[in-house]
């Protein structure tokens with residue numbers, strides 16, 4: 443592999459030479475000034491290049507690697523930074539099935555907490571909806587996992603797959619579509635003076651909500667930023683959480699408490715932006731006092747663990763998930779409100795569905811990167827994702843307001859949910875990913 447001088451990582455550009463279109467009006471490959479001076483003696487060939495090594499990109503890389511494809515996964519953040527994100531996710535049963543099919547669940551399971559019950563309530567209204575494993579006829583109704591735990595399991599698998607290269611830290615700076623392949627140019631962040639070129643049949647964009655690949659490919663999105671932000675923090679309560687998760691709807695926004703291993707809890711607290719920003723300026727004692735006023739004292743004294751952080755809450759949906767040689771998955775394709783903890787689960791399901799259609803194509807000796815195959819993935823996932831985005835949006839708007847007719851509607855809904863068990867089961871099955879078409883990511887191809 444040759445290393446070449448490169449200055450700083452420019453904005454990602456996308457050229458589609460097939461269509462003779464230069465999407466962002468910058469010169470095409472042969473005349474791009476920063477890159478034409480570069481002499482590349484070696485171009486690495488891959489079947490698939492995945493851009494973004496978050497959980498979703500890593501799930502896709504593991505599944506495609508196990509299917510025997512030659513895969514590169516490019517991640518901009520250094521490993522330690524990526525692992526230290528301090529996030530935790532509610533994992534639904536469909537995501538667990540994906541980890542089982544990847545053969546990773548046994549490793550992950552001892553490090554995650556299970557839900558024995560999820561309790562839903564509306565502000566100070568007395569009616570509490572209690573979801574329990576009996577509603578599903580299963581042993582559990584989901585798990586909470588830390589980002590670090592999932593990432594470490596996925597990365598250890600990737601390291602064991604000889605046909606998968608993990609290129610990190612490195613940033614994709616340009617993609618050029620030529621015929622049935624795409625040239626992907628990287629600036630390696632750790633070696634400021636080097637660049638690397640990959641050639642692939644398919645680029646999978648798993649590069650998050652601000653996906654540079656999506657923007658460079660001129661894929662439009664629709665959506666909005668909510669009036670709320672999300673405060674997340676770890677706390678250690680004095681009493682055991684008893685594996686109970688709480689989702690309490692407050693007029694300011696939903697407030698969730700998720701149980702973690704070792705008695706820890708994760709707070710996901712949605713509040714108007716100004717309130718959330720103000721919370722971050724408080725010292726730990728003041729912050730905990732505010733938290734206690736919402737959380738109550740049923741779990742004894744609460745201790746803040748680490749620093750709270752705030753992230754913006756937005757709804758975003760791409761009008762297309764695929765283009766020739768390109769597929770978007772996870773937050774690159776859609777983002778939703780954190781209510782119900784659906785974000786990561788939708789992304790894992792995208793990754794599994796994309797791999798599923800690619801495997802089916804391979805089994806029929808078809809080109810796995812053809813637009814017709816990629817469109818199958820788009821048709822499969824777009825409507826399911828839109829449905830969940832709509833549901834989370836409706837829930838947020840319905841519960842984050844004090845207009846009396848709406849308060850009445852939602853309180854009736856809580857009665858119905860608690861007292862009519864088939865409806866409770868149906869809602870729970872949906873949140874757990876047990877409705878719709880389930881992807882299957884292993885089977886036809888021998889594991890490496």
Ligand SMILES: Cc1cc2nc3c(=O)[nH]c(=O)nc-3n(C[C@H](O)[C@H](O)[C@H](O)COP(=O)(O)OP(=O)(O)OC[C@H]3O[C@@H](n4cnc5c(N)ncnc54)[C@H](O)[C@@H]3O)c2cc1C
Pocket residue numbers: 454493494495496497498499516517518519524529530531532612613614615648649650651654674710751752753771772773774780783784785786787789
């Ligand atoms: C602070 C925060 C807290 C959150 N907490 C929760 C929660 O509690 N529960 C929940 O369900 N959801 C939560 N979410 C949402 C959840 O994190 C996302 O739905 C999920 O992470 C999406 O995963 P992803 O892999 O698609 O994208 P990401 O996790 O955003 O990963 C994208 C990756 O791509 C890399 N990348 C980007 N551009 C490039 C490039 N050009 N070249 C190479 N690499 C690139 C980035 O470094 C990153 O690692 C939170 C989000 C944030 C920001």
